Amino acid sequence: MNRNSILQYMLKADAVQKNTIAEDIRLSFPTVTQGLKDLEEIGLIKEEGTLKSIGGRKAMSYRCVKDAKVALGLDITRNHINIVMINLAREIMYSRRVRMRIHDKAESYEKLKATIEEFIKESRIPEKKILGLGISLPAIIDETGTKMHALHEQMEISYRLYDIVKKWFSFPIILENDANSAGKAEMNFRGTKRESVYLFVSQTVGGAIIIDGNVFYGKMRRGGEFGHITLYPGGKPCFCGRKGCINAYCATKVLSDMTNDDLNLFFEGLEQKNEKYIKAWNQYLDDLALAIHDLNMAFDSEVIIGGYLGQYIGLYMEELRERVKKLDPFIEDLSFIIPAALKYEASAIGVADVFIEKFISSI
Incomplete structure (x- = not known):
């Protein structure tokens, strides 16, 4: 000790x-x-x-010697992959974002393998220093970190992803839900263990329930699946097959679909007073405010907004808080709604940290 x-x-x-x-x-x-x-x-x-x-x-x-050991994190989204290498202090040493849509075909997996190998080679870190590779993605992952369930339907990845990747490298592999990974990374970055709700808003909506610094997974590993809470009964269709889910209204895809999947371009247009974007943004904030209000009623704790949206929401926090206040005049202090402190690569960092945490605890 x-x-x-x-x-x-x-x-x-x-x-x-x-x-x-x-x-x-x-x-x-x-x-x-x-x-x-x-x-x-x-x-x-x-x-x-x-x-x-x-x-x-x-x-x-x-x-x-912070780089005595390192860990890799790979975050897979619908159209991109993000790779990071972190040291023992959880600092990013190298990172790369690649536009790549993975298909359930041998050539697609070979391309992914080659991309990871090239990343390792360019880092010039000996493979013996690598503690492991963590992979985060929008799916339900079992407690062993090897089996995947309920993957986002628009992603064509084999449910045997763990078995495919573990053959590529000599170091260990683990899978984790992207929102849970990001939530853990956020709390480590903040250096706090207080109870929090991490609302992961990216191309899909998810989340993590943080209790005493740890993620609460629930009996079926579905804790924090906020994206599939019904926001408007009978509303827009969700990829899960139901209608009116938070995911259908608050995923960043709602915004980036207007700019050919470029979220940054949407916010640039918003700053330039594009009327079409302003109208969409106002409706989006109303929907997001309702979702946050529901989470506050359920958990009565701080709500951290992360994911892709966390990179942009800081400039619009007062607008968002005002909308939440209009929904419930009994909420006097709106400071419980905060933007994520870790704005980039949170999921990749969080899943890589599984190996860092295990190593440090063994010393």
């Missing part, structure tokens, strides 16, 4: 001396000395040199 505490501290610190570590995490100097020695022997800590001294012998400083 002491050694792990030292490592956790060092991952967040710069070059630091033993006495500073001992004071900050309240361990004895001999305990810190032994812990640093152990971590140095397994390549996680290195001597950095001496820091400036105001008198007496200069003390040696130490630094964490």
Whole structure:
């Protein structure tokens, strides 16, 4: 436990001396000395040199070798893949976004494999340092992280994706739901464990229920499937086969369909006062406000807006909060609605972090 505490501290610190570590995490100097020695022997800590001294012998400083181990995260959406490599401090070392629609055909999987291999090669990180590859996608994933259920119907990916990919590499593979991955990454980035609802708004709508820093999955692994809550009974058709789901009204696809699947282009047009976009945006905010109000009534906790929408919603938070307030005048404090702090690659980071967290806990 002491050694792990030292490592956790060092991952967040710069070059630091033993006495500073001992004071900050309240361990004895001999305990810190032994812990640093152990971590140095397994390549996680290195001597950095001496820091400036105001008198007496200069003390040696130490630094964490953050890239001693790394993990890969692959987020698969309908038309793109996002790949990241993160170090032990959960910092992105390399990332790539590729427009690619995966089909359930051998040549499509070969192209995906080649893209991942090229990414690893360009990173110049030895494969022996890679703890594993996590894959996030809009699907229900079982507790083993190997079996996929209820995949978004517009994605042509085999339900045997795990079996296909695990043959490609020597390191472990795991699958995870994209919204749950993003929710975990968001809470790690914020450094908090408070109860939260993470509303994942991308080409599909999902979410994560965070309790004491952990994702609540539910008995059927369907916890946080907010996109399939009925918003308007008998309304627009959803890809799940029902009508009126939140997904049919609040997915970013509703907006990007107006700009040939380019969400950034929609918001550029919105800023340029495009009347068509303004009308669509006002209706979208009304629908999103209703969805957030329903989540607040169910969970009475902060609602974090992430996914693709999280990159843009910050400029429109007051408009959104005002719409929620009109739905319920008894809500006095609207500060519970907040934009995601981690705005890019959250799903890929979150699923890669499965391996980082496991490794760190083993030290």
